[in-house]
Amino acid sequence: MTDKTRDLFLGVDLGGTDIKSTVTTRAGEILVNHMDKVLSLASDGPAVTVGQMKIAADKALQVVGGSWDEVVYVGLDTPGPASLDGVLARSPNLRHPDWLNFPVRAAFEKAIGKPVVYANDGNAAAYWEYFRLFGDAPDKILGAAILGTGLGGAMVQGGHVLAGARGYGAEFGHVRLPTYDLVTDGDVPVCGCGKKACSEAFVSLTALDRQLRKIFEGGEYLDHPLREVPDEGRARATRLLRLAQEGDALALELFDTQARALGLLFVQLAHAFDPHLFLIGGGITESSEAFRTRYLRGVKESFQREAFPLLGQEIEIAYTGDQDAAGCRGAALLARRYAKEHGL
Numbered sequence: 001m002t003d004k005t006r007d008l009f010l011g012v013d014l015g016g017t018d019i020k021s022t023v024t025t026r027a028g029e030i031l032v033n034h035m036d037k038v039l040s041l042a043s044d045g046p047a048v049t050v051g052q053m054k055i056a057a058d059k060a061l062q063v064v065g066g067s068w069d070e071v072v073y074v075g076l077d078t079p080g081p082a083s084l085d086g087v088l089a090r091s092p093n094l095r096h097p098d099w100l101n102f103p104v105r106a107a108f109e110k111a112i113g114k115p116v117v118y119a120n121d122g123n124a125a126a127y128w129e130y131f132r133l134f135g136d137a138p139d140k141i142l143g144a145a146i147l148g149t150g151l152g153g154a155m156v157q158g159g160h161v162l163a164g165a166r167g168y169g170a171e172f173g174h175v176r177l178p179t180y181d182l183v184t185d186g187d188v189p190v191c192g193c194g195k196k197a198c199s200e201a202f203v204s205l206t207a208l209d210r211q212l213r214k215i216f217e218g219g220e221y222l223d224h225p226l227r228e229v230p231d232e233g234r235a236r237a238t239r240l241l242r243l244a245q246e247g248d249a250l251a252l253e254l255f256d257t258q259a260r261a262l263g264l265l266f267v268q269l270a271h272a273f274d275p276h277l278f279l280i281g282g283g284i285t286e287s288s289e290a291f292r293t294r295y296l297r298g299v300k301e302s303f304q305r306e307a308f309p310l311l312g313q314e315i316e317i318a319y320t321g322d323q324d325a326a327g328c329r330g331a332a333l334l335a336r337r338y339a340k341e342h343g344l
């Protein structure tokens, strides 16, 4: 039975493949923890996808026996880059020409007739992490680096996502790293953005694949099994993670280098933000305990060696929690916070 006295906040996470949604209350309780996924059908264009987003939102409400009358505010997150108001720039995950410059927040708001607040997916996930660890604490600072094809970043201070003046804040993947600490042969890696030495050019699946290619071209590791894997997409880099967990020397060497680079990125960020905590997220969090421990140790050693001693000792570095529902949970909680700030 529908309880009309409730205030509900919906969170919708639009991904390249599927849409996840959840519902939270004014107290921040997550009411939907598992739901059938709804396909985003992003390659059919935004008009189709916005309809799918509405279906995902309806499903979440159904799960809690709720109605749209109870919904105060809605949070939406999508892959970036996008403006603060949810106008999408070129997005590698949403493949249809109509997505370019598409005002996804405004379109969704029109489709559901409820106010929608927007965040990019990295920021929404980081906001969930903040809430998971600190609740509504007003005085904590958390930085996050999410490792995937690229390197996503987010910064949350006092429950506020630092998205910047235009929505392009905390793009840590394009913070540059000191090459004098990382490059010994003068071959400085180039980022997908076209600039040299961005942290994403050292810490991402794309970076791993480039390093692997270079090693093979240099004639090392002639019998390595990855020589047989086609040099395309993420196939080799993904296999590399598995090999590292099995103790493969080359794979471990590459991940050790990556961990060192990530530690150096945290040094830069520590001196800019002095947070309580850095979190590492992405595919690496799903690896074996032994490998995760080794990787984290590498990041910490590099960080502690190069940061001011006080920062090196006191700033904690850890992995994120389960990221599968982090985006929609963060989006729902952002809607909740936004409503609170605006007296709704």
Ligand SMILES: [Zn+2]
Binding pocket: 173, 174, 191, 192, 193, 194, 195, 198, 200
């Ligand atoms: Zn870059």
